[in-house]
Amino acid sequence: MHPQFDVLTPHWFNRAFVYTGSIGDFRYRFATDKDNKQLHAAVYSMYCYEVATDVREQDFSWDNEGVEQLKQWLQKEYDTFCAK
Numbered sequence: 001m002h003p004q005f006d007v008l009t010p011h012w013f014n015r016a017f018v019y020t021g022s023i024g025d026f027r028y029r030f031a032t033d034k035d036n037k038q039l040h041a042a043v044y045s046m047y048c049y050e051v052a053t054d055v056r057e058q059d060f061s062w063d064n065e066g067v068e069q070l071k072q073w074l075q076k077e078y079d080t081f082c083a084k
Contacts, residue, residue: 002078005071010063013039020049026081027052028074037062041070043077 004023013019019030029049031040039060044052058073060066 001071001075005074005078008067008071010067013062013067023078026078030070032062034062039066039070041073043074043081045081 002023004021013030013032017032017034021028025045027044027046027049029042029044031042032038033040039062040057041060042049042055042057044055046052046054049055056077058070060070060073
C-alpha cells in the first residue's frame, strides 16, 4: 500500500471538508459528507478535478470498514494508472 494511502483513518477526515493530493500525475480528491457519514472519492490525472476529463468516482462509508475499502480502491486505481 502506498504510504500516502496507508495513513488514512476515519479520524483523519475530520480536518476539513475537501482534501486533495497527488502522487506525480495521479491525483485524488476526497469530499466529506458529515450528515450522511459518506466519503466521496475521486481519482484523475493532469488537471484539477473541476476540468479533468478522466475522473473516476466512488463513495464509501465514513467508518473503519469504509476507509479500508477506500484505501484498497485508491491503491487499485493507482496501480492501474502506473501500468499505463
